[in-house]
Amino acid sequence: MARRDGWALWIGVAATLATLVVVFYYPVGRVFADAVAVDGRLTLAPLRAVLGDPFYTGAAHTLFIDPAAVPSGIARWLAAGAPPVEFGLFGFTAYQALLSTLVSVLVGLPGAYVLARFEFPGRRFLRSVTIIPFVLPSILVAVGFLAMFGRTGLFNDLLGIVGLGPVELTFTLEIVVLAHAFYNAPLVTRLVTAAWESVDADRVETARTLGASPLRAFRDVILPQLLPALATAAVLTFVFTFMSFPIVLALGGLELATVEVWLFARVQSLDLTEAATLGAIETALSLGLLYVYLRYEARRTEPGGASRGLSRRPLVDGIRSLVDPLRVAIFAYSAVALVLFAGPLVSLVIESITTPAGQLTLDYYAFLLARQASTAAGTVRPFPAVVNSLLFGVGTLLLSIPMGVVVAVVATRGDRGSRAAEALLTAPLAVSGIVLGLGMLQALVFGTTLFGYRLTVTGPVAIVAAHAVAAYPFVSRSVTPALRSIDDRLGEAARSLGADRTRVLTDVELPLVAPALVAGAAFAFAISVGEFDSTVLLSTGVDSATMPVALERYVGDRSLGPNLGPATAMGTVLLAVTTVSFVLIDRVGGRWE
Template identity: 65%
Template sequence: MRWPSSDRIVFPVGLLATLLVLVVVFYYPVGRVLLAAIDPAGSPLAPIGDVLADPFYVGVAHHVFTNPASVPAGVLAWLADGAPLGAFEFGLFGFTAYQAALSALASVALGLPGAYVLARYDFWGRRTLTSLTIVPFVLPSILVAVGFQAMFGRTGLLNDLLAVVGLGPIEVLYTLPAIVIAHAFYNAPLVTRFVTGAWEGVDAREIESARAMGATPVRAFRDVVVPKLLPSLLSATLLAFVFSFMSFPIVLALGGLELQTVEVWLYAKVQSLELEAAAGLAVLESILSLGLMYLYLRYESGQIASRSGRLSRARRSLLAGWRTVSDPRRLAVLAYGVVAGVVFLGPVLSLLIESITGPDGALTMAYYEFLLARQASTAVGTIAPLTAIRNSLLFALGTLAVAVPMGVIVSLVATRGGRGSRLAEALLSAPLAVSGIVVGLGLLETLVFGVEVFGYRLTVTGWLAVVAAHAVAAYPFVTRNVTPALAGIDDRVVDAARSLGASRLRALLTVTVPLIAAPLVAGAAFAFAISIGEFDSTVLLAEGGASHTMPVALERYVGNRSIGPSLGPATAMGSVVLAVTAASFVVIDRVGGRYDG
């Protein structure tokens, strides 16, 4: 694609500004953390070597780095014993990858039927439901952890319901299934979002042609629909794997000591000030996640195509003929609705119910009154809820102002074409695959503590540091929404406007911008909600009550037992966070719907 949508001056300046922000806020701070893995006095990469040689981290694979000659013999002996899986220890990295793979599969199993329902059926509230599908993905991790504790804890809603019928209690928390279900709660909507668009873009004429040539409905689906869905499905699965691999608060809160992952162990090393070991883990984790992200971008580039000219299949009414049992698909939709309701609505409803239920089971507003009392308190260290809400909204607006232009610039780089465009996009989208803990720690050690620049000590603290971290975390999601739309613009449309006398600027405003307006607003909704829910770097960068956000306030209330042993204060604050996040995302997404073609 040529540059019909970028001015010769505007684009280079925007690209330079984007690179400057990334260097200052991301590459330099993260580089400082990763450089701690280099030991100039001894072996250059001693911390990394220590990790690779430790069976705790890499399991049986440590033989590859400690005694490579023993590997073939060990494999042969293992095969001679019948290849018992129990004899293979995969270590911390292996378990992290294992739980991420299970979580990705669970996300597909839960998200794919939802894509089918949204793409093929029409019903009241469908558009709002489409907007809400992505809300779980952008909810603060600490909020999801509290919701799962409120539902699956020993005194949670699930065990309360089981006690009514004389069953239970059951222990779900601190098990691998709890982690997998929580990750599916997060990533299944991502699968739904990706695949729904692809399913809606399947050309109805191709299906009709296959049926006219004698193909059965099953074969037409296999030969026509599946190839159209597969690229989006694989892309979403890979992203779900990456996000589950890098998950931190979910595993920390729901996994317990026996189910720790690389990210949790990295946080523990930072907490204990073992920064050299943390740097070694950070390097290996970043290499793995960046490699996977590069593969995702390369794969995605091969399947992005314009859907213009396609005749989408008309949606069927979900309720038409509901009383008949001749169509088993409706029963399957009903069964899926029950499962999805338990997984998605269960933790949310448990959070809301716990926030208005006292220890004796009676309705109470004491937890919300507790929040109001905190708002009026002048005690040192007190987090005022309304102040946290205000900060989150202001930080999110600031994030939009920075992340949206950056995301568009990166999309332009990705759609320019050429052999290096994928690599350039991967480098510019690196924040998507780097731990938020690493980013926050890097900013803390550099900009917050101060950096010498031409004899002056430059420091960036408070709201500016938080907005910078949020913008870097959010702009890749703008890019992921805008890039397919830019790639699908037919150059001839813009050329026609230019041939009729339109300047570059006018062609940009009257042709290109309307064509990408809807995905641009969708990307902005992502950026806004991600800023509101960002926790990992914010908890390190927030200074006092002046820059605390809602997730930070929620984390403080999780351990608060000032008015009893329940999760009440945390669930009350969580309910506020949920309401603000959902309302903000739906409003922005619905506004973007005005631009849908």
């Protein structure tokens, strides 16, 4: 029985690994291979060319072309009064990621404090909706920020009403950082809120009894318990913003290009060797950051005994709420957060139904219908893009759900072999969609010769495979905690009645974790519908274009001039489809709760 149980589990692991070998490891491996090989010969020339180029590494390029000259170069720099130095593309990418992380933490921490320490109507709902940014396509959010902060956007329209001049934020670092905060501040809030709610109230009260002030108790007792969660959130935010692509592409362009945007530009220019080298370096950096994240996550999730959490105070306390400085500050923060998180989405919808003069119109939706009827070559039609997105989402579910369940089962076993397998199976978290798309383009779309046959995977199949690789980790991370929470005695009872490990999984465990599985499926579907990074490389022509690709084409359509109307109309359609799909899957899963 034990042997059969082992085979049943490891066959699933083998099938998942085989799928990942074809659609992930081999394509990404091709990217690394092209970075260290030219004409089939191993060489470090591509790496030296990139790392030794001041455009990419700035002043640090001397480290790679002439390390011996570094000490004298530093001496000359100090003698010149330590003037500003250029850090190159990688330095700028890290700089904007650091700024984005800092702003995300500054915006997210007060939210965590309010949710963890105060009670008010709608608190649970507010905590739940912090997950919404992870469902929204990033290209959609970028267009929302353009609609809000663009020269003719809602923000400048409101400034004009009070007689203030327009503020130009488009194609600035500020708007890129704000858009990153839209995505990542809720991540900080969710992680830190959970840690704050688990703080041991007895330890805090003990410190206060021994004479510690509230500030001293926070510094010595509460803060150390928050730091692992805060560090995890910061590392994740840095990784996400370092590998950010659609937001920087739409809001910053090549003027504020990061490694991802420049990599995409190299692919468009068919400079695939340089693109592969950039992808390999970026992936190596992100793997290192992912290792740091996993270490912090392990510290944060160390098991501990049950403890009494801190009690929450009422946020609204009569007339006192109007004069209490802390509560006034919280209300001010809430107003700013509302503008930051709701403003872009509201602006997107408003801009889609109003003219630059402020008049109501449906012309932009009529434009989409006209595009639908167009037969001109190269025209991306809206309805096929919607259908493609939905079909690709269904295909993603068919692949990502079984893969995610297998990874979750492996993660709950806890032995050394399982931990190694889990590490292999979660590697896609450290690889950006652009790098994956580039690898699949080279290895699968362009084709691979195997036993004398040219094998190619193109169009919808390649896109669904890329989406599944991006989505299944979210399924596994939803299901794994639920599986761990199941009482072991239930499985043991089923085993005593003759059920093998597979039967226990299908008949006992999966029905019990169905809500978590449905939640993971909703995430997987929403991620597929909104996925842009790999899709923009793999969608050949217009037949396999998805809604995010169509949206990006409308934003970049020079024939439309500076008018964002058609893009916001397409963005509103994408917002509606994403929201309705996510809600429907979640509601269907609700019957299992």
